[in-house]
Amino acid sequence: MHKIAVLGSGSWGTVLANLLVENGHDVTVWGRAEKEVAEINDQHTNTHYLPNIQLRSALKATTSLKIALTNSDAVLFVVPTKAIRSVAKQVSAQLAKLQTKPLIISATKGLEQVTDLRISEVLAEEIPVALRQPIVILSGPSHAEEVIKDDITTLAVASTDELASKQVQDIFMNDHFRVYTNTDVIGVEVGAALKNVIAIGAGAVHGLDYGDNAKAALMTRGLAEITRMGVALGADPLTFSGLSGLGDLIVTCTSVHSRNWRAGDALGQGKKLKDILENMGMAVEGVYTAKTAHDLSIKENIDMPISEAIYRVLYEDKDIQAEVNNMMKRKGKSENELMRPRF
Ligand SMILES: NC(=O)C1=CN([C@@H]2O[C@H](COP(=O)(O)OP(=O)(O)OC[C@H]3O[C@@H](n4cnc5c(N)ncnc54)[C@H](O)[C@@H]3O)[C@@H](O)[C@H]2O)C=CC1
Numbered sequence: 001m002h003k004i005a006v007l008g009s010g011s012w013g014t015v016l017a018n019l020l021v022e023n024g025h026d027v028t029v030w031g032r033a034e035k036e037v038a039e040i041n042d043q044h045t046n047t048h049y050l051p052n053i054q055l056r057s058a059l060k061a062t063t064s065l066k067i068a069l070t071n072s073d074a075v076l077f078v079v080p081t082k083a084i085r086s087v088a089k090q091v092s093a094q095l096a097k098l099q100t101k102p103l104i105i106s107a108t109k110g111l112e113q114v115t116d117l118r119i120s121e122v123l124a125e126e127i128p129v130a131l132r133q134p135i136v137i138l139s140g141p142s143h144a145e146e147v148i149k150d151d152i153t154t155l156a157v158a159s160t161d162e163l164a165s166k167q168v169q170d171i172f173m174n175d176h177f178r179v180y181t182n183t184d185v186i187g188v189e190v191g192a193a194l195k196n197v198i199a200i201g202a203g204a205v206h207g208l209d210y211g212d213n214a215k216a217a218l219m220t221r222g223l224a225e226i227t228r229m230g231v232a233l234g235a236d237p238l239t240f241s242g243l244s245g246l247g248d249l250i251v252t253c254t255s256v257h258s259r260n261w262r263a264g265d266a267l268g269q270g271k272k273l274k275d276i277l278e279n280m281g282m283a284v285e286g287v288y289t290a291k292t293a294h295d296l297s298i299k300e301n302i303d304m305p306i307s308e309a310i311y312r313v314l315y316e317d318k319d320i321q322a323e324v325n326n327m328m329k330r331k332g333k334s335e336n337e338l339m340r341p342r343f
């Protein structure tokens with residue numbers, strides 16, 4: 001039994017916390033909204049993120065980071081990418097005062113804007129080694145809406161420290177939540193982040209009323225560009241055939257639960273990004289990752305035509321149908337050119 005602090009009281013944080021309680025751990029969710037925290041403690045619900053779902057009564061919530069972290073032996077980050085650095089700074093300040101040196105786990109999927117850093121890199125920058133145990137990434141095809149119903153789910157845990165990933169595997173595994181270890185942290189994190197951009201494209205293809213051939217094309221060629229970028233950043237190409245690559249790409253590009261897919265679907269139907277994000281009321285990571293992917297594709301000189309088209313629709317107000325048309329008019333390419341440069 002571990003004492004675990006879960007940072008982020010949204011959809012995924014609440015569901016993972018609930019699963020950890022099911023596994024017998026002593027879990028405290030840290031949230032910034034008083035109302036949400038009170039609802040979890042008093043009603044055992046979190047209706048904004050998980051309507052009609054009853055949470056386990058042993059799940060505790062708090063707005064005090066100090067309470068959440070006290071005596072914790074693991075800290076699970078599940079806030080959106082844009083909040084990772086600021087929350088990590090707060091965690092670091094608290095850990096410096098507390099007699100605890102926890103494992104650091106992240107379930108956040110994204111790349112930091114401007115720095116282009118992966119989540120584990122941001123966490124390593126902000127939380128010194130003296131204050132923590134290794135960093136482990138939890139990722140894979142896993143919609144909160146299905147995990148909360150005990151539907152079968154498989155994930156990967158990645159760390160450069162194999163003992164730490166084994167520990168995290170043991171913490172999360174149960175008869176409906178199966179976890180595989182992986183040593184390729186770069187591949188797992190890059191796959192998790194970039195698939196959200198491709199999922200916006202998959203939603204858009206649906207919104208534009210294209211058929212299944214187009215959806216398969218988008219996913220397959222999307223995986224090719226994710227792999228190209230991942231390999232350029234130091235990943236093992238085989239990781240992209242795994243749970244945090246192909247697995248998460250499939251679930252995010254085909255499920256109505258996906259916020260990224262739904263945002264793309266609405267864009268394809270002609271809705272405005274601002275309205276889409278306001279109506280969603282939840283993190284749509286791919287919108288921000290599209291900007292980072294664009295920056296990285298220039299920096300690393302990697303061809304990412306689908307992500308680039310999505311970037312232009314999101315950030316340059318380009319017409320989505322025209323982008324699809326232009327993509328199909330590009331000169332013929334070979335499928336074997338894995339490492340094709342951008343220009
Ligand atoms: N929802 C899902 O099924 C899954 C989500 N993820 C990833 O988990 C991460 C979190 O996503 P969700 O929980 O779905 O998002 P969400 O939008 O449902 O919840 C985000 C939570 O973070 C909190 N938050 C935002 N900024 C904060 C800050 N500065 N300080 C403290 N709290 C802050 C919000 O108040 C909210 O409680 C994302 O990176 C997402 O890609 C990964 C796998 C599955």
Ligand SMILES: O=C(CO)COP(=O)(O)O
Pocket residue numbers: 109140141142143196199248251252257258259260261283284285
């Ligand atoms: O990462 C996810 C499923 O694995 C969640 O995807 P969305 O953020 O698009 O809902």
